Amino acid sequence: MGWTLAITGKGGVGKTTLAALAVRWLGENGREPVLAVDADPNTCLDALLGVKAACTVGGVREEAKQFVQGGMSGGISKQELLDLKIQEALVEGEDFDLIAMGRPEGPGCYCYANNVLRGVLARIAKHYPAVVIDNEAGLENLSRRTVQNVDWLVFVTDPSARGLTTARRLFDLAQEMEISASAMGIVVNRMRSLEALERAQTLFRDTPVHVLGGLPEDDEFAGHDATGKTIFTLPENNAVARASAEIFAAISEPMTAALVACDERNGTRHGVR
Template sequence: MSESPTSSKRLLAVCGKGGVGKTTFTAMMTRILIEGGKAGKLLLIDADPAMGLLNALGVDVRRTMGQVREEIIKTARRGGKEEKIQLVDMLDYMALEALSEMEDFALLAMGRTETLGCYCPVNELLRGTIETLSESFDTILIDGEAGLEQINRQVMRRVDTLIIVSDATSRGIQTAGLIKRMVQSDRVIQCEKMGLVINKVQGNEELLEQFAREMGLEVFGYIPQDENIAYHDLVGKPITELPAKSPSLVALRDIAKNLILR
């Protein structure tokens, strides 16, 4: 994993409704951060229970934070006082066990939560542990759910930049506007900067820009429809292995350059 220093820590979160290419975007952004050489120590957090980022990157994990959460809840329900104290003391170690170290990045998958109900103290413990773990990294990139609740409850209280991904439709951009309003109402994660990336674009940028303005959204950039992505999805190849000159990668390099690689 790269050890080159960065000028400051970056916390980035990606969200968007299902089917817009959010996870593909995160996988491509991972490649670009590594290529740019300015990410330093890079931590990826897959906060979407579907864990599609693992497939997009072509990696696997031994353990998820969801499994850690289940252990905590089980002990809290049935364990004695001594067991509960020991469990809290072991949380950092358990999180490290769930951290998968790759050559160029580390990955933490939140996974699914099987136990239903409100476990706010458990979520706060996990969030604190993840925030402590994140201090060892220069860049943190989070692939989140559309509604951001999973990030807010169990991952981070705030990020520097929130990237909302939409497809090239008015409905998609309306959903992005809803996410923006949720953030502004302090119901979900806090961020310093927020904007829209419109994916799968086949022209009509001016009209899409107009839709975004109506939602009060800054457009970070446009990513064109890319047949290479469709082929990689069809045959099950990792998105990180896209040809270097794929239209989507070329466009995203420009977005990343203006947004985070300056």
């Protein structure tokens, strides 16, 4: 699997924003084609990337089941059919492909969605130099095995004290669920002052989570998004684009370099558990 970034955090904090910015940055920095995985059923990653997800892996699976049950398999195995359908579910952008996971089967059951996600990642992600996974709020859909090969699991939070505490709780939960990634980081979005970064550093001091930096609260970005424009038309010198570019540059480097850069910037040393 290529270099993989999984993004998580509570609802509305900027996960999809960061995912789209990552897809753009990676594409512009020699990692194309990027595989964008939309693992949030209520999302708009496709719109932000300027494409339309035609069908989802969840829907594909239903279709494949009906196809086989209807005796129309014509000698194709269910797995082959699923593979074919997954290829159909891939939407091509300029420097990226997008795959949307869709809804899990039963209410509240993510087991199947996770299995499919894992299968998809194993099968297709290896063809891409970089993979970005935009996850649903919370951790319910992140099984340990879904993210086992992830290079970076990044928590996004708003700058409020409550938001930061929630992010910390999410990290603790991830530990309990034995969700593992080669490295973990936190990005504070919609920052109005540097205070939130300091608070994040204090809150995550006893963890291996890197405080990667903050993205400013930005009217230009909000306006751009509100008018339905894609991430690719956001000016390169936009404050959010620039701040995120710094973060992506740090984390897409080899671990050691990223660690040093991050620790230097934060003025802290992160113990590895």
